[in-house]
Amino acid sequence: MTNRSELADLLFPQVTIQPEQIAAQNPPRSLPPGAKVTRFAPSPTGFLTVGGLYATMISERMARQSGGVFYVRIEDTDKKREVQGSVEDMIESLQQFGVSIDEGPTLTGGETGSYGPYRQSSRVGIYQAWIKRLLELDLAYPCFCTEEELNEIRERQQAAKENTGYYGKWAVHRNMTLDEVREQLASGRPFVIRLKSPGSPDNRIKYTDLIKGDIEMPENDQDIVLLKSDGVPTYHFAHAIDDHLMGTTHVFRGDEWLSSVPIHLQLFQVLEFRRPEYGHLAPLMKMDGPSKRKFSKRKDRDATAHYYRSQGYPSLAVSEYFMTLINSDYEEWRLANPSEPYTRFAINTDKMNVSGALFDMNKLNDVSKDVISRMSAEEVYTLASEWAKAYDEELSRRLDADKTYALSIFGIGRTPEKPRKDLAKWSDINETIAYYYDDWFESTVHDIPLPAAVDETKAQQIVRDYARLLDLSDDRDVWFGKVKDLAEAHGFAKEMKLFKKNPEAYAGHVGDVAAVLRAVLTGRLQTPDLYDMMQVMGESRVRSRLGRFVE
Known part of the structure; x- marks a missing residue:
């Protein structure tokens, strides 16, 4: 076909804006040298996962430590799969866990930032402008194949033991004439726009992944769909346009996208855009019995970020724990810098886990206990x-x-x-x-758990005698002196070392007597410091509970 501009106007007569005009509205960002522009670009088809939160924290940290920008872009072109409330859940979860958003949608329904719209459903005109340009340059073409025709092509390829897909001689609409296109349009047949791939199956590409290092893969030779029949772009095409216009420099995403790298690199080349650097993250793993597996949104209630919000894990605890998963030397840094905020630690992509970090709930709890204790x-x-x-x-x-x-x-x-x-x-x-x-x-505690060395009769005697000694104005030393005297009066060793030296000589030790008082006052054998606890409870409450037990 010779007149590509005529074809472009025929297919997209409503598109009048030029890519250059759009680019002028999205000028290069004014940032210091080395500053990274990163993004979180979810599809609103579900709620934020713990793996998504982990990856997003990496993106945000890389932007922050370089003096760059972190933004959120909602890839909502698949309206059939969209889950109501998922965007709000994602934004709220990011905010709850300390991920600061510079640009993107807000919880009030608006947007902040100068490179929007930040929802792909509001950017369709932008994508179509570039589609029209690719048609003019003979880098894209309309394809009128039905699903049945594509299946037939696939079956023939399989019978011939050739690679499946739409490429080369199998791309039956690649070289349609303008008259043939008009004929198809006149019959009302829907069409998609495909990339006229310049790739060859004989070629290989090489690129350096920020996390996985040097990678070599076959070049893309497929004429992939760029624009669907409803005029909405595919993920591959939309993300290339958006990352270019929004100035994205580094993309961190799950390694399920690794196989798409040849397509994405080719798109940036065809569009003559500078491509971002890609870092592909292995998925977070969890133990399932003796083996490790990926988190499952269907099976694991702890797979979503909302679970950690609902359980009440402090934002700082989750961030601290994620840092131990992101870089192997973080814990060493934390020991050397106990009072520094985690944001002072510089993430290094060379030290990220290539095979998939293990998410250990017990370790998260330990980290969280440390955080809350401070x-x-x-x-x-x-x-x-x-x-x-x-x-x-x-x-x-x-x-x-x-x-x-x-x-x-x-x-x-x-x-x-x-x-x-x-x-x-x-x-x-x-x-x-x-x-x-x-x-x-009063409504819950009925059976008082006593230490093994003390029966209920002895416990009542101890409590009755202690009630006569109780004076919460006593300082800690005087108070404990009274407890030791009480222990001795009832046949218990007043010092632990005496009991250890000759256990047969005593009914128990002073710790057993203190345990009786603790159990009577709380219904438990394990609590914080007994003296401090009684000071907080106050004398009236303490006397009431002692009396309740004796009665």
Whole structure:
């Protein structure tokens, strides 16, 4: 076909804007040398996964540490598969877990940034302008094949033991004349626009992946679809246009996209765009019995970012844990820099996991306990209250009822020497602190767990005698001195070393006596410091619970 401009006008008469005009509206970004422009470009077909959060954090960190830009682009061209509320969930999850967005959609339905629209469904005119240009340059063509005809081609290829697809001699509409195109249009046949691939199956491409290193792959020779019959672009074409116009320099994505690299590199070449650098991330893995496997959105309730929000993992804890998965030397850096924010650590793509990092829930809990242990009581109260308003009505009611009392509870054990580490997430709080509240204690605690060395009769004697000694104005040393004297009076060793030296001589040791008091006051044998706990509870509450047990 000789008159390509006539063909382009025939197919897209409504497109009058030129690519140069669009490019002028999206000038190169003014950024310092070396600054990276990265993005999170999800399809709104589901909720943000933990793997998506992990990959997005890498993109955001790479932009931040280079003085660049991180933006969000919604690839919503497949309206049939779109899940209502997924965009809002993604944006809210990113914000909840500390991923700061410079440009993109907002929760209010608007956008921020100068390189939008940031939803592909609002950019169709942009894609069609470039499609029209490719048609004019004889780099694309209309294809009128039906699904049945494509299946027939595939069957013939399989019978001939040739590669399947639409390429070369099998691309039956590649060289249609203008009159043939007019004839097809006149009959009302729908069409797609295909790339006229310059590739050959005999050629191979080489590129250096930011994470996986040097990779060699067959060149793309397929005439892939660029624009579907509804006028909406395919992912391959749209992402190339968008990454160019938005100035994307580095793309971090799952390695399921690795096989598409030949197509994407070819598109950037055909379009004469500077391509971004690609880094392909292996998927996060989890243990399933003795073996490792990928997370499954269908099977694993912990596969979505919302799960970690609903459980109340602090944003900082998730970020800290992800950093240990992103770079193998992060934990060493953290030990050397215990008080520095994690954002001071520079991510190195050379030290990213090539085979797939193992997501260990136990380790996340340990990291989270460390993070919460370093918070002040006020910080714990504020963050826990915010979480409880959304996810735990009972806890929210308790915290709001008496903030001073709650702060006193959270303040126990917040010492740098030996901080308490009984909280891994905000959903642990209700069960952890419930015994401080009389309504829970009176309705729940009926059987007091006693240490093995003490029967109920002896426990009642100990509690009765302790009630006579109780004076919460005592300092810690005086208080513990009374407990030791009480232990000795009931046949228990007042010092642990005495018991260890001659255990047969005693009914138990002072720790058993303290355990009786702890159990009577809380219904538990494991709690934070007994003295601090009693100070917070106050004398009236302590006496009431001691008396309840004796009675």
